[in-house]
Amino acid sequence: xxxxxxxxxxxxxxxxxxxxxxxxxxxxxxxxxxxxxxxxxxxxxxxxxxxxxxxxxxxxxxxxxxxxxxxxxxxxxxxxxxxxxxxxxxxxxxxxxxxxxxxxxxxxxxxxxxxxxxxxxxxxxxxxxxxxxxxxxxxxxxxxxxxxxxxxxxxxxxxxxxxxxxxxxxxxxxxxxxxxxxxxxxxxxxxxxxxxxxxxxxxxxxxxxxxxxxxxxxxxxxxxxxxxxxxxxxxxxxxxxxxxxxxxxxxxxxxxxxxxxxxxxxxxxxxxxxxxxxxxxxx
Amino acid sequence: xxxxxxxxxxxxxxxxxxxxxxxxxxxxxxxxxxxxxxxxxxxxxxxxxxxxxxxxxxxxxxxxxxxxxxxxxxxxxxxxxxxxxxxxxxxxxxxxxxxxxxxxxxxxxxxxxxxxxxxxxxxxxxxxxxxxxxxxxxxxxxxxxxxxxxxxxxxxxxxxxxxxxxxxxxxxxxxxxxxxxxxxxxxxxxxxxxxxxxxxxxxxxxxxxxxxxxxxxxxxxxxxxxxxxxxxxxxxxxxxxxxxxxxxxxxxxxxxxxxxxxxxxxxxxxxxxxxxxxxxxxxxxxxxxxxxxxxxxxxxxxxxxxxxxxxxxxxxxxxxxxxxxxxxxxxxxxxxxxxxxxxxxxxxxxxxxxxxxxxxxx
Numbered sequence: 001x002x003x004x005x006x007x008x009x010x011x012x013x014x015x016x017x018x019x020x021x022x023x024x025x026x027x028x029x030x031x032x033x034x035x036x037x038x039x040x041x042x043x044x045x046x047x048x049x050x051x052x053x054x055x056x057x058x059x060x061x062x063x064x065x066x067x068x069x070x071x072x073x074x075x076x077x078x079x080x081x082x083x084x085x086x087x088x089x090x091x092x093x094x095x096x097x098x099x100x101x102x103x104x105x106x107x108x109x110x111x112x113x114x115x116x117x118x119x120x121x122x123x124x125x126x127x128x129x130x131x132x133x134x135x136x137x138x139x140x141x142x143x144x145x146x147x148x149x150x151x152x153x154x155x156x157x158x159x160x161x162x163x164x165x166x167x168x169x170x171x172x173x174x175x176x177x178x179x180x181x182x183x184x185x186x187x188x189x190x191x192x193x194x195x196x197x198x199x200x201x202x203x204x205x206x207x208x209x210x211x212x213x214x215x216x217x218x219x220x221x222x223x224x225x226x227x228x229x230x231x232x233x234x235x236x237x238x239x240x241x242x243x244x245x246x247x248x249x250x251x252x253x254x255x256x257x258x259x260x261x262x263x264x265x266x267x268x269x270x271x272x273x274x275x276x277x278x279x280x281x282x283x
Numbered sequence: 284x285x286x287x288x289x290x291x292x293x294x295x296x297x298x299x300x301x302x303x304x305x306x307x308x309x310x311x312x313x314x315x316x317x318x319x320x321x322x323x324x325x326x327x328x329x330x331x332x333x334x335x336x337x338x339x340x341x342x343x344x345x346x347x348x349x350x351x352x353x354x355x356x357x358x359x360x361x362x363x364x365x366x367x368x369x370x371x372x373x374x375x376x377x378x379x380x381x382x383x384x385x386x387x388x389x390x391x392x393x394x395x396x397x398x399x400x401x402x403x404x405x406x407x408x409x410x411x412x413x414x415x416x417x418x419x420x421x422x423x424x425x426x427x428x429x430x431x432x433x434x435x436x437x438x439x440x441x442x443x444x445x446x447x448x449x450x451x452x453x454x455x456x457x458x459x460x461x462x463x464x465x466x467x468x469x470x471x472x473x474x475x476x477x478x479x480x481x482x483x484x485x486x487x488x489x490x491x492x493x494x495x496x497x498x499x500x501x502x503x504x505x506x507x508x509x510x511x512x513x514x515x516x517x518x519x520x521x522x523x524x525x526x527x528x529x530x531x532x533x534x535x536x537x538x539x540x541x542x543x544x545x546x547x548x549x550x551x552x553x554x555x556x557x558x559x560x561x562x563x564x565x566x567x568x569x570x571x572x573x574x575x576x577x578x579x580x581x582x583x584x585x586x587x588x589x590x591x592x593x594x595x596x597x598x599x600x601x602x603x604x605x606x607x608x609x610x611x612x613x614x615x616x617x618x619x620x621x622x623x624x625x626x627x628x629x630x631x632x633x634x635x636x637x638x639x640x641x642x643x644x645x
Contacts, residue, residue: 179342180375182362184389184440191363194388198379 033257040065040250047247065251075248078236084147085222085232086215089154093211096155097162098204102196104163105170116163123160127220130157135224145227153225154218158211165210169203202271209267213260291354292318292476293339293444298348300334308334310500312348316478318443321470323479325487326497327523335497336446336480341365352444368437368445368475372452374429376421382408382432383417389440407439408432410469427458434466438473447479451486463489484524488512496520513571517558518643521569528575528612530568531645534559542642544568548608552584554642565645572613574639577602578631585634588612590625600625606633 003015043062044050052060069075100119104112122130134153135144143149173196181191197204219234226235233252240249293316300309309331316322324332337343338350341362349356357365377385386404395403408414411431421429430450437445447466451459467490470477481487487494488508495505496519504511504520515521522529532546542556544566552568559566579585591610592603599615602625606612614633616625625631 174373174375176371176373176375177377179340179362180369180371180377181388182342183340183365183367183369184436185363185366185392186388187363190392195377 036250036253037257040247040254042247042250045247047245047250065246065248066255068246068248069251069255072248075233075236075252078231078233081230082216082232082234085150085154085230086212088151089158089215090208090212092151092155093158093162094204094208097159097207097211098166098200100159101163101166101170101203105167119163120160122157131221131224134221138225144225145229147230150222150226150230150232153221154215155211157218157221158214161210161214162204162207165207166200166203169200173199198274202274205270205274206267209263213263217256289318291315292320292352293478294349294351295335296349296351298335298338298345298350300331300338300343301346307346308500309338309345312500312502314495314502314505316476318476319474321467321477321479321490321492323481323487323491323494324497325481325484325494325523327482330497331500332480332482332495332497333448336448336478339478340367340369340446366440366442368440368442370433370437370445370447370450372449374421374433374450376429376432376436378421380420381417382413382419382421382424385421385432386417386436386439389436393440403439407435410438411435411465426454427462430454430462431465434469438469438475442475444476444478447477449481450479451481451483459486460489466490488524496523498523514557515569515641515643518567518569518645521567521641521643526572526613528570528572528606528609530570530607530609532566532568534562534564534566534642536562541637542566544642546607550586550607552586552607552640553637554640555638557641558644559642560644566642567645569641569643570635570639572601572615574635575614576634577614577616577625579634581632582634584637584640585632588614588631588633590627590629590631593625593627604633 003012007015038053039047039049041061041063042050042053043060043064050060054060100115103109104116104119106112109115131153134156138144138149138153143152177195177199178191181195182188186194216232217234218232219238222230222232222235223238226232233256237249237252240246293314295312295314298309298312299307301307312331312335314335324335326332334343338345339352341357341360345358350358352365352367376382377388380388383404386407387400390400390403404417405414408417411434413428413431413435416424416428416432421432424432430453433450437447450466451462454462463486466477470490479487479490488511491508493505493507494511496503496511498519504516506514511520512525515524518529521527530544530546530552532544532552534542535545535551536543537556537559540556542554542559543551544554544559545551546568554566554568577588586606589605590602591605594601594603597618599617602614602616603610604612604614612633
């Protein structure tokens with residue numbers, strides 16, 4: 001929006017001030033992440049820019065940290081563990097979160113606000129508290145240090161995201177559609193999969209993505225609930241930072257950033273497609 | 284199981300409905316709907332008419348009483364097993380499916396083969412003159428077109444009974460009138476039974492075989508459109524259907540079908556005793572504006588009138604007058620040759636036939 005000619009000095013000041021504030025916010029948010037990307041191509045084992053890198057000489061750059069990530073068995077194990085845990089946790093979060101959101105959107109359910117608050121609490125309770133309590137609880141019932149234990153713990157962390165996004169899409173869901181389906185002879189199961197699910201799919205997908213990223217990025221809970229057999233990527237990065245300070249971490253971080261951007265792009269494309277299918281924007 | 288005959292296709296037998304366990308939204312409803320009948324439930328919002336429709340469709344359960352369809356009680360049958368077609372107020376078309384897929388949905392549920400399904404969908408779309416639209420999505424259609432698709436979808440699986448919940452409420456006046464005729468014609472050509480809910484009385488009068496006027500959870504009157512308009516049985520119906528002039532008074536004498544009523548301004552008039560109670564009871568006289576004669580020959584029911592306001596409406600002139608102390612008395616004067624030309628403030632006389640002045644409950 002251009003500055004109108006009749007703007008007072010105060011409005012002019014705010015006009016430029018506002019842009020400055022926005023620029024600063026984006027700088028603080030994005031710059032630290034951006035710095036990681038060139039650093040991950042460092043030819044030396046340093047976390048800082050070498051004089052060769054600053055002079056843009058080819059010998060200052062290399063992909064050896066990426067090679068390290070793809071060949072080092074510690075990192076590969078961690079990646080494999082993350083890829084075993086995150087999808088399973090996502091599946092559980094999405095199934096239970098979607099069902100919970102649908103159930104809690106029905107007005108006849110008693111105590112729905114209280115139930116909703118409890119289900120969302122993992123997002124609000126400090127992670128270290130969730131992690132410590134899960135550790136004690138899971139040790140008693142033999143889930144501590146097991147694959148299933150980590151999956152369950154991550155699923156709990158992912159459920160709030162699914163509930164929130166699915167509840168948001170359900171607000172726009174016309175209940176007479178399920179009535180219409182019933183009226184035409186469709187039972188509850190068919191109505192759910194053929195009518196309700198396709199229409200709330202955008203919410204389910206974004207919730208699922210958030211749940212996946214939560215599990216994929218999570219370090220605190222897995223440190224408590226997991227054992228060496230469930231060492232995930234973030235865990236490996238954490239120990240890497242503490243013990244060996246290798247720029248391989250930067251390479252991994254860069255890969256994760258790229259993967260996240262790709263996931264978000266896919267999600268946005270899916271969402272647009274489904275909105276077009278729902279006829280909300282011109283097809 | 285009771286034997287069904289053509290007059291009792293749908294039966295509400297002492298049906299009551301309460302949402303909170305205290306307040307009855309529907310109070311003791313008894314209603315029989317014949318096979319092939321077009322019955323309209325008419326009433327103001329909150330009168331219980333939609334609740335009745337929802338109980339019939341199975342989306343609400345009756346608190347007390349039986350609902351029977353074709354002789355069988357359906358209280359315990361879930362909506363998806365009732366086989367009743369329904370047109371929803373907001374159409375409820377599935378936005379993620381094309382028009383064709385929307386229509387095929389009830390047929391797929393019934394496990395009908397693909398070729399038969401396509402044939403039926405095409406037939407139903409042609410029926411509402413939407414044959415070229417099978418590939419479109421609902422969002423690409425206008426309100427009137429969506430309405431037709433909703434209608435076709437409710438009819439495509441050949442239900443015996445079709446429910447319509449204010450289906451024309453969202454359309455503009457012209458389209459609404461057009462669709463009224465179309466629905467009426469479909470009803471006649473298909474021979475289906477239709478239960479139609481509306482709060483629009485002209486819609487009810489145009490389309491129905493019988494109209495049930497709802498108020499306060501009860502049917503106030505159940506009769507054919509002309510009876511409803513010309514012979515209202517109580518003052519609610521008289522006031523709700525069409526335009527009505529009200530005169531309030533006390534019954535002075537009842538002789539046969541004639542009631543002598545002493546009006547609140549002291550004058551005495553004669554009326555047709557319909558529902559006026561006994562001597563001494565309060566009563567409301569109901570006179571339709573088009574049954575009042577201006578000037579004309581003097582009879583027992585001729586009285587002085589003062590013209591208060593004239594509103595020009597093209598085919599007729601609406602004249603607000605003061606009659607028997609009521610200054611909201613409306614008379615419709617046809618805009619035709621030979622009719623009296625009135626001016627505001629003019630004094631004249633009005634006359635009506637005793638039969639057109641109905642003495643109803645207060």
